[in-house]
């Protein structure tokens with residue numbers, strides 16, 4: 001049996017989720033007639049404390065629609081240099097929307113409010129690129145599942161609001177941030193102008209993200225989604241999986257977090273120095289390794305799949321398809337492989 005810890009995106013829909021998908025009432029969502037998709041959008045907007053929301057096929061599309069709404073072509077967004085939006089969306093902000101990006105150096109992906117304040121150049125006139133928006137990722141994926149402190153976001157919001165700079169939240173794993181910190185989803189999301197959340201990660205749905213914002217912005221996002229080829233027809237069949245995930249998979253995220261911590265504890269005992277368990281905040285564990293490709297290959301030989309973040313860092317992500325026994329086994333294998341050096 002393979003224990004797949006490469007990402008929380010590898011989950012497969014359960015039989016009950018598939019049954020919910022099969023039973024979903026559907027209509028043509030490009031005509032605004034899909035009741036299940038509309039129900040999901042309304043539910044997520046309310047959960048996040050925004051007026052409206054829009055279903056998208058991917059988190060990348062939700063992020064890209066969000067920044068497109070906030071940043072005019074030729075202006076810039078700021079994000080950290082490990083953000084998914086700048087590292088893993090294949091230059092979409094520039095290639096699709098004419099947006100330039102400047103970054104601050106990420107330490108565990110944490111928001112660095114003072115540095116952002118220094119980087120911002122709103123309304124920079126005809127000589128420099130003007131800063132239109134800041135992107136925050138919460139939890140931070142490549143940073144190791146880092147939860148952004150709500151006080152930092154609130155201070156950032158004050159500074160950006162004073163400067164007329166807008167804010168987008170990449171909340172692909174906002175569910176995990178809220179579960180770990182106890183901060184309600186809407187407290188985080190309400191501080192942002194646009195927010196993306198994903199269902200195809202820790203929540204276990206096969207497909208789907210949602211962008212939340214004001215009603216006016218969502219009207220515009222709907223136009224851009226269609227323009228980019230993301231207008232879908234009887235998509236309630238997918239939205240039903242997301243509704244199912246909210247009902248059944250949200251309250252269990254703390255289990256994934258406890259398992260990530262357990263994995264880190266096991267590996268720290270077998271291979272001291274490779275991971276600091278106290279830094280594991282959610283469902284992502286980053287290991288410092290001498291040679292990530294070798295560690296990944298060594299684990300694969302023993303049926304444990306993890307990923308390489310770069311040459312010196314490997315990543316394991318817990319999720320609803322890995323149980324306690326799987327974690328014990330993965331911890332043993334990883335510990336042995338890392339102890340070998």
Ligand SMILES: Cc1ncc(COP(=O)(O)O)c(C=O)c1O
Pocket residue numbers: 009057058059060061063084085137139140141170172173198200209
């Ligand atoms: C933080 C973060 N944002 C956005 C995305 C993009 O999601 P998708 O793969 O659905 O485009 C991911 C994907 O892993 C992610 O980790």
